[in-house]
């Protein structure tokens with residue numbers, strides 16, 4: 199069994215995975231000529247609605263780099279949106295996936311089961327917050343996990359309303375579009391949306407200046423006045439909002455909401471699709487304030503790039519659903535389960551929680567230094583390797599999406615893959631693979647600093 203695969207790039211052979219040279223290397227303009235050719239084919243064959251952040255076509259990935267078909271090696275500060283936390287083609291994952299593919303690829307767990315599915319659910323019971331009796335169900339995507347978490351909460355409570363928050367992102371299916379806050383590009387013209395979703399204010403310390411208790415009281419007052427606890431099945435929240443701009447709520451906000459849900463019989467759902475699995479320096483972002491959700495949704499980092507998602511919840515809630523009420527053809531596919539077990543093995547072996555904290559300790563001081571030198575960085579925030587800066591017009595808190603786009607374009611031209619986020623499109627978000635070496639992280643920060651200098655000169 200090999201850990202890595204030989205790949206032909208720009209006339210030479212290389213291997214994907216961690217043995218890929220950990221360097222930034224620019225051989226052509228970005229995108230290079232081979233990528234430009236593929237882009238033409240892409241535009242003739244792929245729907246416009248499916249867009250690309252950076253149209254370089256990837257041949258190999260591993261550690262902290264992505265290598266494109268022109269031979270350019272980019273520093274990856276996005277992890278495919280918080281997915282490849284263990285790095286691309288992580289050896290433990292590759293080994294288990296290869297073995298599983300060779301054994302069998304699919305039976306449908308609802309038809310004939312297999313052990314990998316159970317092992318993943320056992321890991322979820324061990325790793326997710328709380329030592330209560332838990333059950334899990336596996337799905338393909340984060341949105342599907344969220345949809346199913348709401349189904350479970352509705353059955354278990356006999357209630358219908360769902361509370362979601364400002365700046366929330368929960369997916370692109372019909373119910374999850376209703377839960378997602380931002381119109382463009384996620385919801386525009388796609389309505390009508392699912393009913394019985396009520397949105398309340400989030401704690402956004404940079405913009406609202408409120409402490410956690412006050413922010414929670416404001417949200418709860420709105421809930422009480424406009425919905426009524428006895429009508430509410432679930433409250434769903436990202437402990438750190440992802441697409442919304444890595445907003446870390448003020449301390450005490452989440453615990454107060456959990457207490458309120460407990461008192462009123464509302465199912466508290468933590469959507470940890472983006473923040474889960476070592477990303478913030480804990481197994482789950484809920485762990486930072488010791489909160490225990492009734493249900494937690496996970497995906498992305500869980501399986502290092504194989505499509506897998508999960509709903510894990512209190513046994514009495516999960517088992518309230520009638521037999522056959524949950525499932526799907528591919529949910530918990532055996533190859534994806536093997537990927538998850540490999541990814542979790544890597545997280546443990548390499549202590550990636552600790553590594554995420556180290557990444558925070560490298561990134562936050564450097565970004566704060568940059569903020570001190572310019573008046574366009576309004577806020578530097580985040581936990582672990584989920585770090586963001588919010589860009590504003592000088593001397594104000596007015597969002598500056600134009601500058602954000604310029605900084606990102608500069609980084610891309612220099613071979614550093616950076617993503618944006620935020621309701622106002624003015625947040626640079628950094629989600630490096632947790633296995634990125636320090637020298638690449640520092641080099642990426644150098645380029646980001648240069649991007650600020652170039653864009654504000």
Ligand SMILES: Cc1ncc(COP(=O)(O)O)c(C=O)c1O
Nearest residue numbers: 339340341367368369440471472
């Ligand atoms: C918090 C959160 N929930 C749900 C989703 C939807 O996940 P998917 O894109 O796998 O459907 C995302 C995706 O970014 C997310 O960040």
